[in-house]
Amino acid sequence: MSSAPDTSASAKPKNYLNEKITVSSWLLTLDHKRIAILYLVSLLAFFLIGGLAALVFRLELMTPEADVLRSETYNKFFTTHGIVMIFFFLIPSIPAVLGNFLVPVMIGARDFAFPKINLASWYVFMFGGVLALVATIAGGVETGWTFYTPYSTMYANSNVILAVCGAFIAGFSSIMTGLNFIVTIHKMRAPGLTWFRLPLFIWAMYATALVILLGTPVVAITLVMIFVERAFGFGIFDPSLGGDPVLFQHLFWFYSHPAVYIMILPAMGVVSELISCFSKRRLYGYRVIVFSSLAIAVIGFFVWGHHMFVSSQSTFAGLTFSFLTFFVAVPTALKMLNWIMTLHKGSVSLASPMLYAFGFLGLFVIGGLTGLFLSTLATDIHLHDTYFVVAHFHYVMVGGGVMGFLGGLHFWWPKITGRTYPEGIAIFAAIVIFIGFNLTFFPQFQLGVHGMPRRYHVYPEEFQVLHIASSTGAMVLGFGYLIMAAYLLWSLKFGKIAGKNPWNARGLEWETDSPPPTHNFHETPVVRHPVYAYEYASETSNEPDVQSEKGHV
Amino acid sequence: MNLLFDLLPVQATEYAKQVDALYLFILAISAFFTLLFVGLLVGFTLKYRRRTNDERPEPPHEHYTLELVGGAVLLALLMGMFFWGAKLYFKAQRPPADAMEVLVSGKQWMWKLQHPSGKKEINTLHVPIGKAVKLSMTSEDVIHSFFIPAFRVKNDVLPGRYTQVWFKPEQEGTFHLFCAEYCGNEHSRMIGYVRVLSQDAYDRWTQNLGDADETPVQAGGRLFAELGCIACHRPDAGALGPDLAGVFGHEVALSDGTTLIADEDYLRESILVPQAKLVAGYAPIMPTFQGSVNEEQLAQLITYIKSLSN
Numbered sequence: 001m002s003s004a005p006d007t008s009a010s011a012k013p014k015n016y017l018n019e020k021i022t023v024s025s026w027l028l029t030l031d032h033k034r035i036a037i038l039y040l041v042s043l044l045a046f047f048l049i050g051g052l053a054a055l056v057f058r059l060e061l062m063t064p065e066a067d068v069l070r071s072e073t074y075n076k077f078f079t080t081h082g083i084v085m086i087f088f089f090l091i092p093s094i095p096a097v098l099g100n101f102l103v104p105v106m107i108g109a110r111d112f113a114f115p116k117i118n119l120a121s122w123y124v125f126m127f128g129g130v131l132a133l134v135a136t137i138a139g140g141v142e143t144g145w146t147f148y149t150p151y152s153t154m155y156a157n158s159n160v161i162l163a164v165c166g167a168f169i170a171g172f173s174s175i176m177t178g179l180n181f182i183v184t185i186h187k188m189r190a191p192g193l194t195w196f197r198l199p200l201f202i203w204a205m206y207a208t209a210l211v212i213l214l215g216t217p218v219v220a221i222t223l224v225m226i227f228v229e230r231a232f233g234f235g236i237f238d239p240s241l242g243g244d245p246v247l248f249q250h251l252f253w254f255y256s257h258p259a260v261y262i263m264i265l266p267a268m269g270v271v272s273e274l275i276s277c278f279s280k281r282r283l284y285g286y287r288v289i290v291f292s293s294l295a296i297a298v299i300g301f302f303v304w305g306h307h308m309f310v311s312s313q314s315t316f317a318g319l320t321f322s323f324l325t326f327f328v329a330v331p332t333a334l335k336m337l338n339w340i341m342t343l344h345k346g347s348v349s350l351a352s353p354m355l356y357a358f359g360f361l362g363l364f365v366i367g368g369l370t371g372l373f374l375s376t377l378a379t380d381i382h383l384h385d386t387y388f389v390v391a392h393f394h395y396v397m398v399g400g401g402v403m404g405f406l407g408g409l410h411f412w413w414p415k416i417t418g419r420t421y422p423e424g425i426a427i428f429a430a431i432v433i434f435i436g437f438n439l440t441f442f443p444q445f446q447l448g449v450h451g452m453p454r455r456y457h458v459y460p461e462e463f464q465v466l467h468i469a470s471s472t473g474a475m476v477l478g479f480g481y482l483i484m485a486a487y488l489l490w491s492l493k494f495g496k497i498a499g500k501n502p503w504n505a506r507g508l509e510w511e512t513d514s515p516p517p518t519h520n521f522h523e524t525p526v527v528r529h530p531v532y533a534y535e536y537a538s539e540t541s542n543e544p545d546v547q548s549e550k551g552h553v
Numbered sequence: 554m555n556l557l558f559d560l561l562p563v564q565a566t567e568y569a570k571q572v573d574a575l576y577l578f579i580l581a582i583s584a585f586f587t588l589l590f591v592g593l594l595v596g597f598t599l600k601y602r603r604r605t606n607d608e609r610p611e612p613p614h615e616h617y618t619l620e621l622v623g624g625a626v627l628l629a630l631l632m633g634m635f636f637w638g639a640k641l642y643f644k645a646q647r648p649p650a651d652a653m654e655v656l657v658s659g660k661q662w663m664w665k666l667q668h669p670s671g672k673k674e675i676n677t678l679h680v681p682i683g684k685a686v687k688l689s690m691t692s693e694d695v696i697h698s699f700f701i702p703a704f705r706v707k708n709d710v711l712p713g714r715y716t717q718v719w720f721k722p723e724q725e726g727t728f729h730l731f732c733a734e735y736c737g738n739e740h741s742r743m744i745g746y747v748r749v750l751s752q753d754a755y756d757r758w759t760q761n762l763g764d765a766d767e768t769p770v771q772a773g774g775r776l777f778a779e780l781g782c783i784a785c786h787r788p789d790a791g792a793l794g795p796d797l798a799g800v801f802g803h804e805v806a807l808s809d810g811t812t813l814i815a816d817e818d819y820l821r822e823s824i825l826v827p828q829a830k831l832v833a834g835y836a837p838i839m840p841t842f843q844g845s846v847n848e849e850q851l852a853q854l855i856t857y858i859k860s861l862s863n
Contacts, residue, residue: 070791072738144735150712151695155661155737239713245696246711280603284613288620310698311709312716315646319639326631330624337623340590343597347608350598358594365590369583376579376634378572378641382705385698385733449576450562451702453733456741460729466556504606535612 015418015515030115031518036101037416038122043089043097046129050084051478053077058440058474061467064459074457075142076158082145083136087167088129090401091259094266095177095212096125098408099205101416103181105509105516106199108190108525113183117176125173132166135159144455146256149237149248153229161230168223171216174262178212181205190508192527199507199531200276200289204269207293211258211265211300219255222248246311253304261300263397265293267404268335271357274407275339277505278354279346282532285338292331299328309380318377325375332368336361351503352426356407359434363399367392370445388448391441399437406433406484413488414502418515419495425487433480439473506532565703565724565749568644572705575637582630645706648719652687655680659690659697659710661736662743663781665840670759673845676745676781678730680722681755687719698734701747709734722749739793742784773857776850780842794839795832801862806833820855 012018016033026034057077060068069077100118104111112118135141141163143152152160185206189198198206225248228234235241237248276283283289305313305321339361348354370392373379383389414420443466448454452463459467501510512521529536560577564570601610655678656667667673680686690699690710700707704720732743750758767775777783785794800815808831813819822829824846827839846854 066789066791071741072791075735075738075740142738148696148735151735151737155695239711245713279601279610280608281610282612285615285617285620287615288617309642310707312711312714315643318642322638322642323635326628326635329631330628333627334620334624336590337620340593340597341619342613343594343601345610345613346597346601347603347610348598348601349603358598361594362591365587369586372579372583372631372634373576376575376638378638378645378705379576379579380638381642381645381707382572382576382702384707385700446556450556450559451700451729451731453700453731453741455735458741460744462556532612535609 013513014517015513016518017418017515019518028119030111030119032100032104032111032115032118033416033516033518035118035122036097036099039092039096039100039125042122042126042129043093046084046088049133050081050089051481053081053084055474055478057081058471060457061459062464062471064461064464066458069457071457072142073140075144075455076136076140078455079141079144080136083132083141083163083167086145086259086263087170088125088132090263090397091174092125092170092177093263093401093405094270094408095181095205095208095262096121096173098201098270098405098412099181099208099266100177102412102509103184103202103205104188105415105512105520106202106507107185107188107193108508108521108527109184109188110519110521112180113187114180118180121173121176121180124176125170128166128168128170128173130166131169132163135162135166138162146252147223147226147248148252149226149229149245150239150243153226153236154238154240161227164223164226168220168227171220171223174212175216178209178216181209182213185209190525190527193508196287196290197527197529197531200272200283200286200293201266201269203290203293204265204272207297208262208265208269210294211262211297214301215255215258215262218251219259222251222255225251246308246313249308249311250304253307254301257304257307258297258300260396261296263401264404265296267360267401267408268293270404270408270411271339271360273505273507274353274357274411275342276532276534277411277503278349278351278357279342280349280504280534281342281346282530282534283338284341284344285334286531288334289338292334295331296328299324299331303328306375306380309377310384322375322377322380326372329368329372329375336365336368350427352421352423352430353407353411353503355427355430355434356403356410359430359437360400360403360407362434363395363403363437367395367399370395382451383448385454386448387444387452387454390454391444391448394441394444398441406430409488411503411505412509413491414498415509415514415516417492417495418498418513419491420498420502421487421491421495425483429480429483429487432483433477436473436475436477436480440470440477441473443467443469443473506534506536563703563724563726563728564705565722565726565728566705566720567723568641568720569703569705571641571644575634575641578637579634582634645719648687648717649685649721652685652719653681654687654689657688657690657699657710658693659699659732659736659743660693660840661695662732662739663784663840664699664730664732664743664745668759672759674779675845676730676784677779678745678747679755679758680747680749681752682722682725682749684752685719685721687717690716690718695736696734697732697736697743700731700733701728702731703728703747707733722747725749725751738791739784745781746779769853769856770860772850773853773855773860776846776854777857780845780854782854785839794835797858798861801859803862807831808833808835817855817859820858821851824851824854 016031139159141158143156225236229236235243237243237245303325305317306325309318447466498514500514508525561573658665664676666678692710692712697710699710699718706718706720708716708718726749728747730745730747786797788796804812805815806812825843828837831837
């Protein structure tokens with residue numbers, strides 16, 4: 001690129017990875033980029049555990065009878081899958097890994113406002129995660145990730161308290177991360193980086209952080225209530241103690257519905273970046289996307305009751321929550337419209353990160369539209385607690401959330417590691433993952449429509465064919481993830497040196513070295529252009545584009 | 554029912570058909586938008602694919618006509634769905650005044666049902682065709698959910714309060730009944746059937762559970778399934794009750810350390826007062842069937858259990 005002194009002359013430029021390599025320099029690091037790597041490694045371990053649990057119970061579901069597991073064990077496996085994947089993978093995934101790495105770099109800052117709180121958040125997260133893992137290994141938990149009362153408080157015969165403590169503690173790490181994001185984005189933006197010059201990934205992190213800060217304390221309180229009822233017999237939820245079991249559902253979904261947006265807004269942020277870069281232009285309707293993220297964050301707090309249409313909540317509450325739920329669909333649909341219109345008259349490249357963005361779009365459109373069946377009262381009554389809900393949820397959370405995470409991981413991988421991965425095999429893996437995902441979850445819509453309830457260990461024979469398809473898909477999906485793990489690991493040592501900006505993208509993170517130096521920038525960048533300034537040579541240059549980019553791929 | 558090709562499950566009530574019409578409406582809208590979206594995605598990607606690396610497309614102009622129009626059209630469609638869904642929801646929430654009331658009690662892991670005639674049954678609900686039936690439901694322990702897919706009805710069943718579901722079956726036959734809310738270890742075995750009978754057959758049934766042309770062993774086997782015995786008395790390792798094959802005429806070890814030879818009296822007592830002489834190694838969780846089976850049926854059940862030892 002334009003002005004950097006040629007680093008190629010010096011043997012090995014100092015960066016955040018090679019500056020110090022002792023164990024303590026990693027475990028006590030205050031560098032947001034290293035903390036992001038700590039999170040990445042831990043989250044991938046949790047993803048592996050949650051994924052293996054799913055493979056085991058998918059194997060069990062190949063036949064209608066019980067053959068691999070006993071019912072109790074089956075229930076423990078799906079509970080482990082849910083708790084690990086939601087609390088210890090999806091909720092932290094993009095914010096704690098990509099957000100931690102990128103928020104300071106993308107806004108031209110040296111680090112977060114509170115680096116020590118950032119490091120503490122990882123330790124708190126790991127403590128919660130280890131407690132939850134101990135709970136699942138030492139005897140297991142069989143309440144489902146939703147911990148519905150009074151089953152979880154008075155009837156379950158397992159390590160509920162330990163698992164609840166794990167989730168409770170992990171919540172604090174979310175809060176710390178959210179706090180850091182908000183303060184940093186408010187106070188530490190580079191000169192010239194006004195609010196409406198912020199990349200949409202930053203806006204998505206900001207909206208997510210708001211949801212985290214407002215929602216997480218409520219789930220923390222709820223989990224404490226489970227604890228005191230189960231441990232001390234205080235009557236809160238169990239009617240035989242004078243409590244109300246539906247109260248739990250209100251409290252739980254008041255957080256856990258917005259938590260869905262904690263999982264999907266960041267992925268939307270990633271997809272905005274990918275579509276802009278691989279269409280080589282500013283996003284269509286940038287401000288609409290910004291405000292739709294904020295609208296989703298706000299409206300998301302008023303729709304929790306749509307999880308409870310058959311729970312005995314009043315007819316009026318059912319109507320209200322159904323009505324409000326439809327309003328979340330509008331900002332979400334506008335984002336889809338803006339993404340597709342960005343391709344129109346763009347310069348569209350199908351590089352591997354863009355394939356994940358397309359995967360996101362294709363799966364999220366199905367995930368989103370199937371949500372309409374569930375927000376409509378009469379159809380939800382039939383579909384509630386069936387495989388239709390399981391499929392819808394996975395299309396949004398895996399098709400949306402995980403695809404976004406993987407797309408972002410591929411896109412910024414050269415920035416994070418300094419090396420590129422082999423593109424051909426990455427495209428192959430993305431296609432395998434897409435096919436495996438659809439084979440796993442599409443049949444589940446049909447299962448649900450025909451009445452197959454979720455969380456069933458044994459089931460009537462007529463459902464078997466679709467269950468076999470779904471289990472086969474799960475194996476294909478697992479195989480796709482394995483290929484990906486293999487080439488990403490391979491690239492750490494053997495990948496080509498990436499250079500500053502291998503995708504020819506815009507944004508401050510591409511102005512610094514790959515991997516970035518510990519302090520991120522050699523000198524404070526000054527932003528002179530609107531966001532996604534593909535018509536300029538670089539983010540900080542004054543010059544309209546010249547031929548200087550011919551050298552890049 | 555063929556799950557691979559049938560868009561919808563069997564519609565055994567008028568209400569089910571009305572819900573399905575709404576379902577198909579949403580499906581049509583979803584299919585339209587999915588195809589439109591994917592079509593544009595593929596079309597734009599092909600038409601505007603990157604041909605050279607130094608292409609420099611124009612940045613988009615900031616105008617919001619498309620967003621406003623698109624958002625308004627969408628919101629109109631969504632409100633259509635909302636009102637249609639709400640209308641049917643009101644219907645589902647309001648049983649007709651003349652509906653026949655059946656009492657339902659859920660417990661881990663069975664459905665106990667009682668008819669207006671006083672007749673009780675477990676896991677199988679017999680109802681007459683063409684007559685509105687209202688279920689008043691409560692739970693003895695955790696939250697369950699009463700779900701009949703063929704009728705498109707479902708409601709949670711809670712401890713400490715009453716909830717209801719109503720339907721008016723219009724097709725004779727046997728339909729699935731599921732517990733839809735996770736309720737513990739044997740959640741997936743908390744299932745049963747709804748049998749829709751002609752009014753005549755229903756009346757005969759309320760007086761006498763048996764069909765005339767069954768042998769006592771066949772009748773006993775049917776009762777064994779209908780009453781839910783089969784859910785716990787299974788041969789596999791996770792079963793909650795002892796397997797009954799080979800029990801009759803053989804020695805049984807009891808929880809108080811004694812043993813006895815299982816005869817007709819022991820079987821009868823175990824059905825009516827299950828905790829009196831509990832088999833070693835099993836929890837005292839079996840409910841009494843006193844009042845849910847008459848003497849004739851009791852004899853049929855015992856005959857069936859005896860036949861398992863031949």
